[in-house]
Amino acid sequence: MKYNYMTFKSVSYAMKAESILKKNNLNFKTIPVPRSISSDCGISIRFKEGDNEKIGSLLKGIYEKVYKDL
Numbered sequence: 001m002k003y004n005y006m007t008f009k010s011v012s013y014a015m016k017a018e019s020i021l022k023k024n025n026l027n028f029k030t031i032p033v034p035r036s037i038s039s040d041c042g043i044s045i046r047f048k049e050g051d052n053e054k055i056g057s058l059l060k061g062i063y064e065k066v067y068k069d070l
Contacts, residue, residue: 002049005067006059007033007041014043017059024058026051037067 008014014030021028028047037044041064047055049069056066 002069003046004049004052005034005037005070006045006047006055007037007064007067008043008062009064010041011043013062013064014041014045017045017062020058020062021045021047021055026055026058028055034067034070036070040064 006017008017018028018030026047028045028051031044031046033042033044045055052066052068056063
């Protein structure tokens with residue numbers, strides 16, 4: 001299965017994103033940022049590649065960057 005990773009500028013943005021995704025019953029996992037990714041915040045969200053558009057639109061303005069299929 002292919003996963004995408006979303007990074008955030010701060011922990012508060014990551015927590016806000018987690019809350020939004022839970023309210024929308026989307027499958028994701030909050031994990032430490034993978035070593036191959038650089039981010040100001042040490043938390044990222046991993047989700048299925050097929051949910052990229054939906055999650056991206058829900059979190060517009062909250063996330064920093066999406067890394068595809070690492």
